[in-house]
Amino acid sequence: MSVSRHNRRPARAFTLLEAMISMTLIGLLTAAVLSSFVFTLRGEQSLANYNTMNGDARELLERFSRDSKCALDVTNATSTSVTMMIPYDTDPTHATSVTYEYNAGDGSVTRETGGVETVLATGVSNTFAFTYLNILNATTTSLAEIKQIQLSLRMVRTVTSAATSQYVISAQYTLRSKPVAH
Numbered sequence: 001m002s003v004s005r006h007n008r009r010p011a012r013a014f015t016l017l018e019a020m021i022s023m024t025l026i027g028l029l030t031a032a033v034l035s036s037f038v039f040t041l042r043g044e045q046s047l048a049n050y051n052t053m054n055g056d057a058r059e060l061l062e063r064f065s066r067d068s069k070c071a072l073d074v075t076n077a078t079s080t081s082v083t084m085m086i087p088y089d090t091d092p093t094h095a096t097s098v099t100y101e102y103n104a105g106d107g108s109v110t111r112e113t114g115g116v117e118t119v120l121a122t123g124v125s126n127t128f129a130f131t132y133l134n135i136l137n138a139t140t141t142s143l144a145e146i147k148q149i150q151l152s153l154r155m156v157r158t159v160t161s162a163a164t165s166q167y168v169i170s171a172q173y174t175l176r177s178k179p180v181a182h
Contacts, residue, residue, distance in 0.1 A: 042159050049157035053167040056121040057155065060109055061171055063120060064151060067098050067111075068173040074146045079129050080104070082149060086113075087177075102128040102153075109153070127154040133172070135180050147180045149173050 014022075071084035072095055080102040085095040098113045102124060109121040109128070133148040134140040152170040 045159045046157075049159065050167065053123065053155045053157060056123075057153075057167060057169055060120040060153075061151070061169070063111055064100060065171075065173055067100075068149055069176050071098075071175045071178050073178055074132075074143050074149075074175070077130065077132050077141075077143055077146060079131075082130050084175075100130075104128075121153070121155065123155045123157050125154045125156050127152070129153075145180055147175055147178065149175065 067084060067086050071086055073085040074082065075085060075097065076083035076099070081099060083097055083099040086098045088094040088096045096113055098111065100109065100111055102109050104126055107122060107124045108119050109124055111118045111120055129152050131150040131152070132140050132146045133150065134142075134145040135147045137148065140146060150170065150172040153168075155167040155169075157166075
């Protein structure tokens with residue numbers, strides 16, 4: 001049995017319109033997948049920033065807590081720096097100077113003792129401040145009256161030129177070993 005020439009259909013190809021529509025759909029699908037991928041990467045970077053800021057803040061607060069609780073005296077107190085006298089090797093007759101300082105230029109908080117400076121936090125914004133309180137929990141500027149120190153800071157990290165990660169903290173510490181004047 002032979003098939004006549006007239007019954008055969010010619011091979012069908014895509015028309016220009018069909019090709020344009022399919023290319024547009026493929027382009028839209030690719031754009032959606034890529035934007036989802038970029039969004040996921042930004043989220044992961046933001047999470048990594050939070051983890052870094054949390055670690056930096058924890059280290060800063062733990063060190064400051066340890067030092068302030070045993071501080072025998074405060075020898076310098078500004079809004080961005082505090083110097084305390086800390087007993088050396090649990091011997092209150094021998095004390096060493098410990099300075100915590102905020103550097104607005106590079107956004108870092110450092111701890112300096114014995115000529116050795118350690119960076120405890122980076123990415124700290126200009127909202128950093130030490131506030132000094134007396135035994136009645138009132139703000140004071142007198143070194144002799146300081147019994148509590150409040151540390152407030154805001155850390156910021158960026159992802160693709162946008163500040164997407166922020167960590168704000170404020171903690172108040174009592175200088176247990178420091179005698180106060182009334």
